[in-house]
Amino acid sequence: GAVVxxxxxxxxxxxxxxxxxxxxxxxxxxxxxxxxxxxPKKSLMLMATSNEGSKATYEQGVEKDKFLINHASLTxxxxxxxxxxxxxxxxxxxxxxxxxxxxxxxFGPGTRLTVL
Amino acid sequence: xxxxxxxxxxxxxxxxxxxxxCTYQTSGFNGLFWYQQHAGEAPTFLSYNVLDGLEEKGRFxxxxxxxxxxxxxxxxxxxxxxxxxxxxxxxDSNYQLIWGAGTKLIIKP
Numbered sequence: 726g727a728v729v730x731x732x733x734x735x736x737x738x739x740x741x742x743x744x745x746x747x748x749x750x751x752x753x754x755x756x757x758x759x760x761x762x763x764x765p766k767k768s769l770m771l772m773a774t775s776n777e778g779s780k781a782t783y784e785q786g787v788e789k790d791k792f793l794i795n796h797a798s799l800t801x802x803x804x805x806x807x808x809x810x811x812x813x814x815x816x817x818x819x820x821x822x823x824x825x826x827x828x829x830x831x832f833g834p835g836t837r838l839t840v841l
Numbered sequence: 842x843x844x845x846x847x848x849x850x851x852x853x854x855x856x857x858x859x860x861x862x863c864t865y866q867t868s869g870f871n872g873l874f875w876y877q878q879h880a881g882e883a884p885t886f887l888s889y890n891v892l893d894g895l896e897e898k899g900r901f902x903x904x905x906x907x908x909x910x911x912x913x914x915x916x917x918x919x920x921x922x923x924x925x926x927x928x929x930x931x932x933d934s935n936y937q938l939i940w941g942a943g944t945k946l947i948i949k950p
Contacts, residue, residue, distance in 0.1 A: 759938075768928060768942040769884070818883045829874070830938065832883040 727753045729821050731833035738809055739841055746804045746836045748819030754799035755821030759830060760792075762815045769818065775802055809840040843867045845941035847929050852947045853919055861914045861927050861944045869934020875903050875914045876928040878943065884928055887914070916946075924948045 728751040738744050748758060757776050761769040773789075775781035775796035783789045793805040802821075806813055816837055820830035846864045853859040865873070872891040876884035890896055890905035890912060902915040914927055929941040 766945075768940045771938070771940075774937075816881075820883075829886055829889065832885070835881075835883045837881075 727821070727823075727831040729755075729819065729831045729833040731819055731836050733836060734834060735837045735839075737839045737841065740810055741808055744806045744809055744838060746806075746817055746819075746838075748802045748804070748821070748833050750800045750821045750831070753821075753823060753831075755802075755823065756799065757822050758796055758802040759820045759822075760794060760802075760804050761818045761820070763818060763835075764815060772804075806838065809838070811840045814838055814840045843931075843933065843939050845929055845931060845939055847927075847941045847944045849942070850945045850947065852949060853916075855919055855921060855948055855950050857919050858915065858917050859919060859946065861916075861929075861946065863912045863914070863929035863941060865910050865912070865929070865931045865939070865941075867931045867933045867939055870907060871932040871934065871936055873903075873905055873912050874928075874930045874932070874938070875901075875912075876930065878926045878928055880925075887927075919948050921948050921950070 730749045732747045760772045763769050771784050772787045773781040773783045773794050775794050777796050777799045781794035796802040816835050818835040819833045822830050844866045874889050875887040878884040888903035895904045900917045905912045926943040926945050928943045930938045
């Protein structure tokens with residue numbers, strides 16, 4: 726099956742610092758990658774959709790300058806949380822799909838971000 | 842607006858059968874997914890239905906009725922490891938996944 730990795734799995738940082746999370750499709754080329762955040766006991770909230778080589782499409786209410794997404798290749802997308810604050814603490818999950826249209830999303834293991 | 846409804850929490854006994862329902866109202870329909878998510882982990886794919894009827898896969902089955910905007914996930918011979926949240930998600934006309942809030946399933950011995 727398709728494998729997606731995420732790094733780091735857990736990060737603790739001080740308020741005001743920036744944190745980069747990497748999402749990699751290990752055995753397939755992902756045309757589209759998705760970034761989600763999830764609060765405890767809540768469902769996934771889509772933050773943005775990114776296609777390789779183009780700008781990410783952000784969901785309403787998600788600050789693009791706060792959450793920088795780069796999808797530089799067909800196997801790598803990065804999410805940078807800039808000037809992190811405690812309210813940014815959350816579980817961030819990426820997923821990847823082979824193409825647009827119907828496609829099962831393959832999820833990474835998630836990154837637990839804690840901002841002190 | 843788009844909406845996915847599923848129960849917040851269900852409890853069942855080890856070895857028994859449980860049915861988790863999901864109703865949806867979305868702009869268009871291109872399929873319905875069920876995912877399993879253990880606490881602190883990312884979701885894992887269980888099933889995909891795009892046509893009406895029942896899809897069986899081992900102990901898990903998923904049913905879809907497009908005319909009723911309804912699906913269910915049926916889990917048989919429940920095991921303790923089945924304790925998890927089960928997420929229903931619909932692919933809308935823009936091929937965007939609309940997620941339900943998830944059903945937390947508690948399995949008791």
